[in-house]
Amino acid sequence: MKQLIIPTETSELLEKAAQFKKEGYRMTQILCTRVAEGYELTYSFDKDYEMTNLRLIVPEDGSVMSVTSQYWYAFVWENEIHDLFGLDVKLIAPEVDYGGKFFHLAKPMPWHEFANAKQPAAAVKVNLRSGLGIDASVKPAAKPAEAAAAKPAEGGN
């Protein structure tokens, strides 16, 4: 399988994605990897079973434009990258921008500990309804016996 990776500037991403779409390419995936410079993003496009990849480096405090205007279905990967890596993906199509609620995880993401890294703003907004999942922010209720022991009996002195 040919491995074609084209280094690209973040400012050129939309233009190149539009070009791929015009030429009949299908987007196969977006890959995000943490690297020393920040985030390494790889956008893969397929035509006739040959894959072409665009490679971007986004600084740790940077952001990247969404490609949902060209490939609507990229919202799955863009929401995932936002929720798991904390990268700010700007202007995801509004009807599919889940604002950090796509990946429900008990532990806030990202897992990597970087000195200057910020937790994804939206990821901390995730509030699962009780009974529908694990919500790490909710402390388990005290057992009835412990609660009774902690509370003074009514009518006591």
Place this chain on the structure above:
Amino acid sequence: MGKSTVVPFGPQHPVLPEPIHLDLELQDEKVVKAIPSIGYIHRGLEKLVEKRGFQEYVYVAERVCGICSFGHGWGYSKAIEGLMGIEVPRRAEYLRTIWHEISRLHSHLLWAGLGADALGFESLFMQCWRIRETILDIIEQTTGGRVIFSVCKVGGVRRDIPDNELKEIVARLDKLKKEIDEVATIFLNDETIHARLKGVGTVSYDDAVALGCVGPTARASGVPQDYRMGDEGGAYKDLGFTPVLATEGDCFARAKVRLLELYQSMDIIKGCVENMPAGDIAVPVKGFPPAAEYFTRVEQPRGEAVYYVKGNKTKNLERFRLRTPTNANIAVLVKMLQGCDLADVPNIILTIDPCISCCER
């Protein structure tokens, strides 16, 4: 038109074999919007590649999912072989193809059972899973395992299948074909199944292309997209391959494509047995993966899966990424659910054959 109501669907639901949650916004009985959320079965398996040796990680890759287990082991091994420039013996490629197609039979029969169960057709569910037992018996006979069988490794396969056993498998599949005929006839001709699946969750050819569908979901809309056509690994190129297609694009077409693929998989297995090359089943793997990266793909039962590996001249990889077919089909699911009846939601979800373990890794 009534006011909007939000109905939570999942993560635990009778038709869902695995947990996914959908917030369904309804107006009367019609779904106007579906908002998916996942993460209930996320295990961080991609991250584990930093802690396990690159050869040992095949076992982890196989455990991404129980149904596509062999395919994930194969996809990961293929990616490492591409990265390290390892040429796999032809016999190993043919054996891999046999096990992969047996896994497809296993997966599609499992799906057929679940689909029948979702329709309330319990006896059909039981028959599909009874037939599937024979497939699991063949897997056990040839590998020692039934669902996760760890027979693929970097550089080839761990076990050979003797020629007499290969002939026996073909004989068993011939017998099984008659049993599959019976369940397929019911699926394809039963009026109740037609009433529940025909014209439901329809995706046109243009929409399937625009939504990046993969696997039987794309092929049911007439999109001739199957990585087995372009796969340089396995025996597909030698045997010749044409995908099974339907044009209706509805739930019934997706069921039909999977049922017809059962016959295709049996034919591929027979083709492999008839043309099985002699020789080694594996080559020794020396050294560590170089500081480079490699993409490869495998056509899993649910569609195309993309594998990516990045080495760093050590025993451990720097990055492993898997884009699974369900991950690619979530977008079409969101679109299909818009405008459908609430009662059709389970069937629409099931006909993309969602594998949430794969999707979340």
